[in-house]
Amino acid sequence: MGFAVCVGNASMELRWVRRSKCDDAPRSIPIFISTLKKDINLEELRHLYSRCDHSCDRLSKNGSGIVDMKKLRTAISRSDVVVSVFCKPHHAVLVEDAEEETLSSSLRKQNKDESSLGDMFQDVLPLTPSNGQLVGFGRAYSDYGLTASIHDLMVLPSLQRMGIGKLIANRITRLLTSRDIYDIAALCFEHERPFFKACGFADDRMGSTTMMFTKSLEA
């Protein structure tokens, strides 16, 4: 996946991720990983939730699909571990255009030539949370003793399959195990299971059944 350059201290890191297929988009792009809560812009985070089609309320019966900002603020402040991944805005945008490649590839190449100077300038500027775009996120809350639960792990669909999600999962588990917490759980839908499996998660070896409260509270 390329090499990692450590900037500052352990809460921030600059890395390169590589995509397997190579269109006009650059083969490897720099990403910035932060574990600091103050690097999170709530508006951007809410935007990411909707772009990833991820709801804070896991069960479809709960919530309306729109993230409540006040609750999001509380959830972030009360999460013990948060990991945010940023990339340069033009990398995120460029990749999204790849979906419409067949329709307007020639047009896009033209645009690319025109803005290549701007892109070059962007490429030279170091990536930071303030000039980068939030493209990946994950958080966990724990009891600081025995257990932890990972939630809302998501990566922008157009930047998936580049190892960003795995980076986030590994960072979260690393932070938790460094605090001596080894009972780490993640609730996931059926389609998310292969991803978590690849990150080192598995069904409970003790054979427990996951249950969620689904009864609506009678007034």
Place this chain on the structure above:
Amino acid sequence: MILIPTSSSSSCSSYSCCSLPQASFNSNSYPSNQSLFLSKSGYPIPHGSRKLKTLRLRANFWESIRSGFVKNNNTTQLVEPPSTMEEDDDTEPVLPVEFTLVERTLEDGLVEEIIFSSGGEIDVYDLQTLCDKVGWPRRPLTKLAAALKNSYMVATLHSVLKSSSSSEGNNEQQEKKKLIGMARATSDHAFNATIWDVLVDPEYQGQGLGKALVEKLVRALLQRDIGNISLFADSQVVDFYQNLGFEADPEGIKGMFWYPK
């Protein structure tokens, strides 16, 4: 008495140290149209020092132990709960609650009260004894104490045996308090909660006490608008939770656990 772990504070202080040099790095070097501390919509994200919070918790803890010696007969408010943070002005603190679930007279004239309590203090040694009784593997006491301190909600059941002759004064000799049940939940205080460690003394099982514990915990969580309440049930208790309104693998959601290679 409760063990206050020293290990958790050391890990907390190293966490807060990391955030300090960061502030100077970001704000000086790069002007941003997107402010770091305050988003455009004006939602500041509190990132108060963890070390301060631990110290504040300790002060409240000792206060609660001191004032906890005052005998209470079913008063609802005890002491300031340690879970309040001054940054979270808008979220309700978890208020301590205590009330009698069951009161009955035993054959030998003793009166037994089963008291439900939430937000009160738990003796870690008592809990260890209870875990042994139900046959759970032993866990380190410091970790247990830390887990209890940092859980969003801890509900307990105590059995208080009173001699019926003591109607006023001098209760110490005739009152015996025993921990007989516990349930706790961790949460992000907004969307998700996970219930762990539900246990009831085998001598008191089959009386609906476990049901009451979980029911009240769930009710309290729902009242705080926490919609995703999950737990991981052993095979023999799946029916127990189903009767309480829990569903196994709803919408295909399963819990996966991390296992180091």
